[in-house]
Amino acid sequence: MTTDLNLTELELRAIGAELNLADGHPRQDLTKSQCDVVAQFPDLFWFSRQQIFSEIERKAQTAFLTALGQHMAPVQAGRVYSVYSSSVATMVLANALRGHRVAMLHPTFDNIHAILSKVVPVMSMSESEIAEIRFSDEVDKQATCLFITTPNNPTGWVLTQSALEGLCCYCLRKGKVLCLDVSFRGFDIRAQFDHYAVLERTGVEYVLVEDTGKLWPLQELKLGFLAVSEGFREKVHHCLSDVLLTVSPFLLQLVEVFSLDGAAGGFERLHALIAENRKMIVDALDGFEDIKVPDCDARISVCRLQLPTSLQAEKAYKFLTSRGVHVLPCRQFYWERPEDGARLIRIALARNKKVVAEFLSQFSMVLPNIRETRASGR
């Protein structure tokens, strides 16, 4: 049963499949200038052996964060920690949150919920509740920490600057910690206002999970970062020391060079690819009246499709996978109310255009079959 598996387990089935549009990892071709960096791998390796680690780390963090508008990130203050990945960062954060009661965004990628709920009690809040800063009594009275994914995966919803400002004031007033997972920020310039300027100005206690792993097709050569307010420095530092001494200076250098390339036009090219792939899907589905793209304004590297009332995502998933085409059914994103995701599938967009085109061709062929099966009651 696909409903027994988590999203990563479903994504793992797609590794090596003919057509993998399941995971949100970047699998498009490298650009010309990215290829040039790969040619410099040996130089970067030898260079990072000669340099002082803390300087390499500071330069990489600065390059990455400023390329995405985060000029006030506390790099100089030593409050940005490098981690193997955003998921390992989330595991460390979960341990640092021991004793808290966490309200977290619903829906969102299921491993965040899986990691947090193993360590702390978790309750849910919606995108609109966060946008309007109007929470349920449970969240308002019981939560000591809010955990928000922005841009959200899979919806593409973004926390605006004014909402973040309001949220900071709310958290300060109520004595709550604010945690943001901004792993998909690189795709959406609306999420690239300086979050740290807002956070530091208001003085709220915060932890941010940053991720380099969604942007560049580097075969999982990536890092995560944990950026924290002063009040969380010691806890996060200590919890992180259970897991690692330092990350690789070679990987830090990759992050620096790819960030500089991103700032010099690379991110624009990436945004164009994602936008073109999304448009290809929207245009193609124009012909199917009962299939909708619910998040028209999303910019992140995944896209949801809403299937007709009568068609369960699991059935579509099964049909597609039997033909070597992998996407994600969306129940698991809705960790509190799976039924809300029962008619949604998620398609990865960080792919070459021909992969998306091939998906659309297969999807159009498969669709009548699914409908037919339904009609015949099988």
Place this chain on the structure above:
Amino acid sequence: MTTDLNLTELELRAIGAELNLADGHPRQDLTKSQCDVVAQFPDLFWFSRQQIFSEIERKAQTAFLTALGQHMAPVQAGRVYSVYSSSVATMVLANALRGHRVAMLHPTFDNIHAILSKVVPVMSMSESEIAEIRFSDEVDKQATCLFITTPNNPTGWVLTQSALEGLCCYCLRKGKVLCLDVSFRGFDIRAQFDHYAVLERTGVEYVLVEDTGKLWPLQELKLGFLAVSEGFREKVHHCLSDVLLTVSPFLLQLVEVFSLDGAAGGFERLHALIAENRKMIVDALDGFEDIKVPDCDARISVCRLQLPTSLQAEKAYKFLTSRGVHVLPCRQFYWERPEDGARLIRIALARNKKVVAEFLSQFSMVLPNIRETRASGR
């Protein structure tokens, strides 16, 4: 206070220090053939984009495990999982052990205890209890899992084949799970008998933590592996999916090529370097009657020194660090009885010879000062 910090926090202080003999990570120069591999980084990157991931993974795991004598490791059976590092592997294992009561080796590196004790109740057992398979009533009656580091860090103690065989029978009889952390196996051929042949033959439930990160000076480009018996496959697979989709195929290829180089003479050269560094220390300390090397027969890449009864390791540590020389005081290895480590320091040996020589020179100079301070009662 150094006693408030864990070992990794102490190691972190040594990153960038003049003389870092604190952490057990490999920091020696690369050999000629290792340098040749670095020159091939771009080729390895492009090659791994073209290949099927599962084949790259299987080849890397096979090359690494067979180079270290582990021919019966369940690679083909799909029961070896790749992880970012051995510590992340331990975090995943801890989650897979939920509901267990774990007896673990004392002393051993403190992050293993920190990770496990956050998730499961932990009790202690000693090297001699394990070697003789003669446990305390508490371990015998209450533990549902034994967790053993072999070779052990910091002592270099090794679980022999006959002890492993006896242990497997004991665990089978008592219905206990056997977990081994074999991160330092690569340094000691006495730990390179085929553990998996024993484990699989007896049919005991097991989980092994393997680590590529101690052997090659690759600036933290490394992987961990979790190898499991059939009964643990599903649990570990599921817990791992909270943390990662796949590791990097580029890193898997590095592991493959460095393993082949190790099997073709690289490991012998590494063993020679560690042995020479250890001998340099033993010889130099011959002149100091009251300083002992307690683990004369150890082969791993760290070496303990036992200080005189009157000299606390923390005092020696403080004196040395004030001169830019970093080692580890050993209290924290003794997670149950810190006092047992109060007169021990640990010195890293995976360093260039001149680093060890420089340490010895500094240590000889510092030693009289420490003694003097003691004499004057300050």
